[in-house]
Amino acid sequence: MVNLTIDGKQITTSKTSTIYEAAKENGIYIPVLCYAKKLLPYGACRVCLVEVEQMKGRLIPSCTTPVTEGMVITTMTDEIRKVRKTVLEFLLVNHVVDCPVCDKGGECDLQDLSYDYEVVTNRFEGEKFDLPKDEVNPLIERNMNRCVLCGKCVRVCDEVVGYGSYSFINRGFETKIATAFDRGLDCEFCGQCVSMCPVGAILPRPFKFKARPWQLKEVDSVCGYCGNGCTVTLGVKDNQVETIRFNDETGVNDGNLCIRGRFGYSYINSDQRLTKPLIRKNGELKEASWDDALKAAAKGLKEAGDQVGILSGARLSNEELFLMKNVAKALGTENLDHSGGESYKGVTEGLFETLGVKASSATFPQVENANAILAIRSDFYETHPVFGMVINQAIRRNDAKLSVIADKFGKLSKLPNARTLIHKPGMELNLLNALCHTLIDEGLAKTEGVDGLDDLKAGLKDYSAETVAAAVGGDAEKIKETARDLAKAENAAIVLAYGLPYTAYSKEIATAAANLALLTGIAGREGSGLYLCGEKANSQGAIDLGILPGNNGLGAQQMLAAAGEGELKALYLVGEDPLASYPDKALVETALEKTFLIVQDIFLSASAEKADVVFPAGSFAEKDGTFTNAERRIQRLRAGIKSPGEAKTDYEILQLMLKEFDAAAPATPAEAFTALAAETAGYKDVSIDKIGAHGFVWGGETLQPAKKQLVAVSGADAPEGDYQLLVGSALYHSGTVSVHAKGPMAVVSEPYIELGRDDAAALNIEDGDKIKLKAANGEIQAKAKVDRRLPKGVFFTPYHFAELQLNSIYTGQAAIAVQPAKV
């Protein structure tokens, strides 16, 4: 700690603080333009200059100068005021000052400072900037005529996002921010630059002329897309979500978002939303009253007796999931499941059998201090971009060593000094086994208190780094280095995402990862963690609440199979579109056709079109309740708007359903939370008021394993055939909801099949050509995307687009053997 004096006030602060931070902590205001909490000190704007008695002769930038013992600081004198005002006058000489039509008006730092310092007239004169605007992309507008060159966009894109879209170009007065070759912006479109810009130079285009900032009601909620659980602050006007506001005070994401979180909100306002219940009459879905729809649904379910099944999505709130469980109870069925039933087994079975828990062992912010990180699958950045940014920060700030087990190259493999352990499709397991083998072989394994070592050793005997490297087409030395990095790191993290497109070996991969976490000592160690991250916003909540088949119940795949064979009479789909997203379309199609089908969704999905009764449901923006994210953080959802038309939130609909079956339901989500907390492991001590600005992490920052049981798992065989198709997630989309959102669709609007340059050349396919992939049980067609990500013989396609009919050939395999051809 350091003692100093600011404006006569005695202050004690951490020795790593800057003058600005020390002042801020103590309620002393110093203006800033280029400072940002999450970025490295920069010191460009000179607005935060103060006087330091020990550093006389010049003014000292408070935002970059560390405090030292005994410093005596004055934050305002006539001289300081004058110099700051001069700086502002300089800025306003060439700035276009078009505040009346600037979307930043009202929350612009330059505007506010000019007001504070009464820059009424300007002693200096000069020509106004007349630089071309960048309006090439539909999401981010760049108007460099308003730029103050604080460099926040350049810095955030490099330091946090790790993309590096921007740079300064030119020198002196001609300096400006530009992209490579000064072309239009073409990037991840995460919009971090938008959120950082202190003026109106970088703005979200969808928000243009939508509202003045002060007209917006700000509602803090949680993003409805992935399991990262980012805080999104809805900017609401006239019952419309007009934008997502910057908020680095709440939640776990430090104000960072991805394209989905920042620009993917527009599906909420879509005119395609279901606004009325529908009932199938004479083979057609017709609008109906709630009363009739509920009655019809209840009738169908009652007729089916206990031959019913409920399939849920993982984007429902905990409270809604709780009610759904009660619906299942009321129906007297244990046929309850979510998210395809297979993909999450890494958590429910893999982790449970090894560590005795069903969740990630640590929290995201801890990864920033990691020394070594292992990402299983390069797609981790695609599924959990904001967590990916934390990994980037660990590398840049903490020199963390990142290794990626990857079947293709991706963003993660491009991060500084990243080591990519490339492998043939579906062979992640083999590499994980090889890592464990190396640890044991080199005597690096931490085996104290760990059970099953001998069995594991026996199981791993064929998985030496050399053998595996040869089998997967990798490099043995890289495997060994990775194992050593993980073993010697004080803080280490293993990250793995799960979800519908990653069902193959889900249990086995998690088991092998848990073995590795045990042998490296990561499991349960403070500062380290094994992260299994669900694809959907409340994947963890669904597991915590047990939206799983009961002892005598059927899982998702079994339910569909049973339905196809006529053994299940009715299916109730809540927030799930299996026809579009589940593997094995034929199985799903038969099941949906043969049963009495209730679908509860916000859009008339492919599955809903087959339904007998459709309930129009609410989006996350319309809900109160809680989500539990992939690090066990329970966070509050707050309704920003009312559902359109007669649509109701899933909570309300499930309440009504319970009523149909004369079952009780808590009146409000808050009451439901109290009820669910009482019967959910880990939630017992949580009450709604304990969920603060940063949520509540059940089980604590570090979740201790209940046991330490090594379990040997066999690796996979190398895939046969010349060409393999990988299925996965694309960065710009999440599940099947984002295809209704303008933002993501503006960047990736249609399905594609990605392939490497070598294959493209061999097949005579160019970017944008139509390509056909023939598999054993069908074929798909889409535009080709040619790049350098994919190894030879490997194709990739994202699973978000129903029109691709990917699940006609995808049945949950690790890789699909295909025959490609140009169409």
Added chain:
Amino acid sequence: MSETAEKLKILICTGTGGLASGAADVVAAFEAEFDKHNVAGKIGSACDVNGTGCRGLCANDVLVDVCLPGQDAVTYDFVTADLVPQIVEEHILGNEPVAKKVAGKYYHEFLDKQERVVFSRCGTIDAESLDDFLDHKGFDGIKKAVTMTQDEVVDEVKKAGLRGRGGGGFPTGMKWGFAKGSPGDHKYLICNADEGDPGAFMDRSILEGDPYGLIEGMMIAAYAIGCKFAYVYVRAEYPLAIKRLQMAIDTCYEKGFLGENCLGLDFKLDMRIKAGAGAFVCGEETALMASIEGHRGMSRPRPPFPAVRGLWGKPTNINNVETYANVSYIFYNGAEWYSSIGTENTKGTKIFALTGKVKHTGLVEVPAGITMREVIYDVCGGILNNRKFKAVQAGGPSGGCLPSEAIDAEVDYDSLIKAGAMMGSGGLVVMDETTCMVDIARFFLNFTRVESCGKCIPCRIGLKIMLEILERITSGQGQEGDIEMLQDMAYDIKKSSLCGLGQTAPNPVLSTIRYFRDEYETHIKEKECPSHSCKELLHFRVIEDKCKKCGLCPRVCPVDAIEWEKGQVARIDLDKCTKCTSCYDACRFMAIE
């Protein structure tokens, strides 16, 4: 340069200045003549033709020393290849120096008041020869340093009183002490050879003339601080310097003088050249480090200082070329010897690069404490064409102008600052009565404005506005209050800029206002340029009583706008005149205004 030779030696300046004047041809001519006449056979000794570093008097290049065995060297200036056969025939073979071509008295006067310490090897040894270097005390300094502890080496430099020659004048020993004291075993050493001030070429000459000397100085620093990796950041506009230094580094590696076990003295040092990319601001240490790291050359805030967090976040010591070059000599001759040269607060010698309206432009190395007047008049022979001295700009674009009443200031860090200039890296631009001081301020500000990295607002925008005001004044659009506005802005910019570039950029404006305010006022109030230099304020009128009716001006006028008849005063037809100023420049009598 006199040194009694044992064998026949021809020393030819092959610095950039020499080469530009044709030194390569001169070297070839000597070699050809020697072959032709079998000089070696006739003299009975080997004859070396050595390309040396800069000799200082660049204005008179190519300089050639002819050293006959047992005799004092004879210096020729303005040597061309055509002259070589005559020198060989008459002087070398005939033992009769070519009297008409031998450098005149001025050459000895030029050397008299100098004290060539750092330059002692420049111009005497073959710049590319390690053996020659070793014959001239080479690597004795580092060998002595390693017999001392690291702290003792730092103390020796402190005792010598060496201060940074890059311009700031920070005590070198203290700087090394900071870097040595920083925790961590991974430290970097950097040599700043991004010499960018207009009219400064001291560092270039050292790099070209004594590259091994620099390497030795850096070795001593690396040993003292505990650095295992050194960078020399040389501006890419110095191809010869880069070539010679790279050659020297390569040779050192070959001989094991650099690398795992330097000179077998049991310490490790790797050295690499990083060529700059043409940005003046990269001479600023934090921008330089950003540039080495591969980032855009932009300054970073200090603290943290490089000694704590420098290159790639590691403790780093950064000094200028001349500073390191000085270090070797401290260890050859001892701190006491070193501190006996100079003044109380400025020890040793300082190299200046003189350019502008001075007779003998070139490089001079003088002991600190000598006055500016002595440098200009005694060493460099005074003002060109015997015009009137007006001012000398010291310290480049960061420095200031000293008028005639201030040139008795001593060459000393503190005296120069007191006088309103600064030592800077050592560029001295001499100006005579035809130089307009407002225009000079404009020139330097234009330079810094263009070279600003654009990061901080005062430097990026403030300098441009200052420049616009100066441009307005020099074009006759000056307004009442402009001077005060300039002073006021200059104050704010100096106070608020991020790095040395912005903090010092207004200095030329402030110092010219301080000493030549009347010139500013004449520009603004009378719309006249007293020096007849600002083009837009020239009248292109012949002053009748000054005109000597010589008829020179009509001959140089490219558009026949001047009417003149023998015995008549010339007259300029303004309808035809294109204001090219050819007549003004040509007139010896200042008869055109």
